[in-house]
Amino acid sequence: MKNYEINNNWISLEEIDEIVGEHHTLVLGDDARAAIQKCRTYLDEKIKRHDKLIYGINTGFGSLCNTAIDEKDLEQLQTNLVRSHACGTGEEVPQEIVKRMLLLKVLGLSHGSSGVQVATVERLIYFFNNNILPVVYQQGSLGASGDLAPLAHLSLPLLGEGEVYFQGVKHATSDVLKALHLEPIVLQSKEGLALLNGTQFMSSYASYCVSKGKQLWNQWNKVAALSLEGYDGRLNPFQANVNEIRNQVGQIETAHIFRNILAGSEIVAQEKAHVQDPYSFRCIPQVHGASKDAIDYAAMIVEREVNAVTDNPTIFPDEDDVVSAGNFHGQPLAITMDFLAIALAEMGSISERRVYKLISGTRGLPAFLVANPGLNSGFMIPQYAGASVVSQNKQLCTPASIDTIDSSNGQEDHVSMGANAATKLYRIVENCFTIQGIELLNAAQAFEFRRPLKSSPILEEVFAAYRQKVNFVNDDIYLHPLMMESIKFVKEKF
Secondary structure, eight states, rough: EEEEEEEOOOOHHHHHHHHHTTTTTEEEEEEHHHHHHHHHHHHHHHHHHSOOOOOOTBBBBBTTTTOOOOOOGGGHHHHHHHHHOOOOOOEEEOHHHHHHHHHHHHHHHHHHOSOOOOOHHHHHHHHHHOOEEEOOOOOOSSSSSSHHHHHHHHHHGGGGEEEEEEETEEEEEHHHHTTOOOOOOOOOOTTTHHHSSHHHHHHHHHHHHHHHHHEEEEHHHHHHHHHHHHOOOOOOOGSSHHTTOOOOOOHHHHHHHHHHOOOOOOOHHHHOOSSSOOHHHHTHHHHHHHHHHHHHHHHHHHHHHHOOOOOEEEEHHHGGGEEOOTOOOOHHHHHHHHHHHHHHHHHHHHHHHHHHTHHHHHOOOOGGGGSSTTOOTHHHHHHHHHHHHHHHHHHSOOTTOOOOOOOEEEGGOOOHHHHHHHHHHHHHHHHHHHHHHHHHHHHHHHTTTTTOOOHHHHHHHHHHHHHHHSOOOOSSSOOOOHHHHHHHHHTTTT
């Protein structure tokens, strides 16, 4: 197990994937520790010598921003905030996303602009390193004043409250802290607000979905190429000249990748009886390429966000300034996740159309990809299943970011709804793996009918690995297990 030192260096999305996926241990570096302590010391001194209201530090929250809080109640104010805002509902957030939330919250607080104690950040790191994962709920955030409700649930265990998963079992946090001989954190002024104001719920989902989006794109090029072989498709729509004159980076890259994937294939090289292919094959560079451009854009926006300070107010010790602003507003993420959702769903949409062509009984393939159609229904209904999921994706692609609802007595009068964008994007990602698995099931079946011709070395390797998990279907069998195995295969990367 490797250590990752947090020292306010720029962190890439790939590094985040590695830290979470390979179970790295976090260590708070000296520079980050010094920045956190400097900001905390400054804030303590500021409160002592300042007789004016500072939002969230000696005032109430939201529309209660003008309500003064006595100095003796400042710590209780922060504890009350965490407790009162833990109002999440719906399904639990997947634990892999919660772990990202812990990491991203640590990164955000470590910049030294939030006013938290070093001990608070250290406890979050302890939770991450020991897989103590708070129970967080998917619904409840408007994605504007930070992800208030989910981050409150993330923060409750610092107080010894709420629930956590520890060693794979859900426990009351108080029981886990007692077993580990840990005392709850006593929040100081501003800390509750620093923990709850922020975009770590949205950005955790977003970073996860960008990572999975890249995986889907890479794999869909191989799956689509195998479908092209099964359908006896043409290579010329992928040649360099026709794609380069379009000037679209993702399209040019997609066509280049397809030429590499199909290099050495006897099937694609053979003389074709047809002049052109349907759009679902012929326009792969244009569709997959547009999705790749969108994924790259999303990665850029999300990487900026995970390296940002997104709580409020923001503290600048060197400038003797505490600024109440709106860095918690999730609009950059909300719009980007809506965009990414469309990009991924479109790859699923064109995938299902290729499946439809593969089972159509054309290009020398048997109807529904079985040798004796009629007696056998073959691969008729997997296409139905894929079409159903594609349709749901279309419904989920309605943008969340175009909506807003007033909250906090009108003080928070425009919200991003980025949290809803995040959770529906996650569902689209899961749906896309299902669609991809269904296409691979059909593509491999169709490909067998092109034997004894061979495909390219790349596709033959993919096919061989797949056939170790999913067999050719001669006659009707219970197909659900094969579909599930196919979906599992694409989720595990190939």
